[in-house]
Amino acid sequence: MRIILHTGKGGVGKTSVASSTGVELARRGYKTLVMSVDPAHSVADSFDLGRRLLAPAGTPTKIRPNLWIQEVDIQKEVGRHWKHVHGYVASLLNISGLNEILAEELAIFPGMEEVSSLMYINQYMREDTFDVILLDCAPTAESLRFISIPNTLQWYMDRIFSDKLFTLERRVAKVMRPLVNTFSPVPLPEDECFQQVKTLYENLRGIDKVLTNPEITTVRLVTTPEKMVLKETQRAFLFFCLYGMTVDAVIVNRLLPEDVQDRFFKGWKSTQERHLSTIGEFFAPVPIWKIPLFNNEILGLRELDRLGKAIYGSRDPALVYYKESPYRFGQVDGVYQLRMKLPFVETEDVDMFKHGDELVVRVGAFKRHIPLPQRMSSLEPEKARVENGDVIITFHKTEVADAAGASALPPVRPREAVQTRK
Ligand SMILES: Nc1ncnc2c1ncn2[C@@H]1O[C@H](COP(=O)(O)OP(=O)(O)O)[C@@H](O)[C@H]1O
Numbered sequence: 525m526r527i528i529l530h531t532g533k534g535g536v537g538k539t540s541v542a543s544s545t546g547v548e549l550a551r552r553g554y555k556t557l558v559m560s561v562d563p564a565h566s567v568a569d570s571f572d573l574g575r576r577l578l579a580p581a582g583t584p585t586k587i588r589p590n591l592w593i594q595e596v597d598i599q600k601e602v603g604r605h606w607k608h609v610h611g612y613v614a615s616l617l618n619i620s621g622l623n624e625i626l627a628e629e630l631a632i633f634p635g636m637e638e639v640s641s642l643m644y645i646n647q648y649m650r651e652d653t654f655d656v657i658l659l660d661c662a663p664t665a666e667s668l669r670f671i672s673i674p675n676t677l678q679w680y681m682d683r684i685f686s687d688k689l690f691t692l693e694r695r696v697a698k699v700m701r702p703l704v705n706t707f708s709p710v711p712l713p714e715d716e717c718f719q720q721v722k723t724l725y726e727n728l729r730g731i732d733k734v735l736t737n738p739e740i741t742t743v744r745l746v747t748t749p750e751k752m753v754l755k756e757t758q759r760a761f762l763f764f765c766l767y768g769m770t771v772d773a774v775i776v777n778r779l780l781p782e783d784v785q786d787r788f789f790k791g792w793k794s795t796q797e798r799h800l801s802t803i804g805e806f807f808a809p810v811p812i813w814k815i816p817l818f819n820n821e822i823l824g825l826r827e828l829d830r831l832g833k834a835i836y837g838s839r840d841p842a843l844v845y846y847k848e849s850p851y852r853f854g855q856v857d858g859v860y861q862l863r864m865k866l867p868f869v870e871t872e873d874v875d876m877f878k879h880g881d882e883l884v885v886r887v888g889a890f891k892r893h894i895p896l897p898q899r900m901s902s903l904e905p906e907k908a909r910v911e912n913g914d915v916i917i918t919f920h921k922t923e924v925a926d927a928a929g930a931s932a933l934p935p936v937r938p939r940e941a942v943q944t945r946k
């Protein structure tokens with residue numbers, strides 16, 4: 525199965541591109557689902573379908589041969605997967621003085637919607653329901669958070685909810701609940717709440733591997749040739765690199781066609797040309813696909829079909845167009861090193877420290893836990909340097925590792941010790 529994410533700033537054309545890609549794939553015989561993860565759903569609108577024609581929430585609607593659409597409805601998802609967790613959080617908020625309705629509203633955390641869509645993806649993946657799932661993501665900032673969820677959740681789950689600890693907490697809560705609930709205004713969670721967290725975790729298990737496997741999942745960044753939009757696209761590119769996801773195309777939308785010669789558009793045309801050459805420098809060697817501005821809005825099957833042809837021509841949208849691994853571990857002259865594709869980064873932007881057998885790399889607000897291969901987990905990261913858009917981190921042997929060989933247990937060092945920031 526293939527999963528393709530479409531993301532970019534609001535209004536650049538994500539929904540139009542995702543929907544037209546769906547039309548193109550279905551025409552080629554792929555069983556395709558276009559799934560909207562953007563809370564401002566508009567997939568049905570781009571097909572010019574009335575919302576009442578959609579199947580009940582949580583079920584894909586077939587709209588033509590080989591083509592389904594689905595919009596994730598958070599209210600319905602709360603009922604299905606989050607009821608007890610939501611109820612518990614709402615009761616805590618209610619106790620803290622919020623009125624009941626507001627507490628219920630606030631108990632929908634940011635990210636629940638995205639986690640729900642990841643559960644669907646995992647389910648369709650396990651059941652092999654579709655050949656291709658196209659995700660119409662929320663504008664960039666939100667869709668980035670969506671990518672970090674499995675990674676973060678896995679990290680917490682592995683450490684906090686390890687099976688033994690989880691069972692223990694649950695048992696303690698069961699025994700203590702009647703007592704605590706008599707004396708304390710803050711209730712302990714019901715057993716169903718624990719069960720639900722566990723089920724959620726199990727439903728998400730493995731999705732991070734799916735998202736970081738370039739044979740399965742790739743990201744297509746949709747942008748327009750404007751400075752502010754490009755800045756956001758650049759940040760998104762860096763972020764996907766950090767999360768080990770593969771961007772296999774950058775799609776530049778709304779280019780003024782050649783035959784527009786009106787004086788009014790002269791300035792626009794030269795600005796677009798300038799930005800277009802910058803795009804080449806920024807994202808190469810990732811392929812760049814161009815879409816002209818159409819003479820009308822993109823609405824309904826006919827227009828989507830036209831857009832699909834403009835993007836892909838004879839290309840098959842399901843293929844992977846670029847798949848370089850974002851991390852490479854190796855040895856140069858006997859020194860272990862990690863190479864990461866992190867474009868637009870300067871040496872002084874990179875902070876890092878080792879934590880157990882993980883390297884934690886921080887660039888600005890982004891943070892990434894990179895599991896180190898066994899051979900490297902006993903070594904200490906020494907310094908980061910930037911070379912041709914790659915961050916190269918070299919590792920040196922510690923005294924313990926020297927004495928006992930590279931496979932010795934990793935010594936624990938204070939976090940600050942290896943930060944490179946001045
Ligand atoms: N190449 C294009 N030519 C003309 N109109 C376009 C083009 N791409 C997108 N549109 C229109 O722009 C609007 C926003 O596109 P949409 O796909 O909804 O963006 P997003 O999902 O990124 O917010 C829609 O009305 C769509 O029909």
Ligand SMILES: [Mg+2]
Binds near residue numbers: 540566
């Ligand atoms: Mg949209």
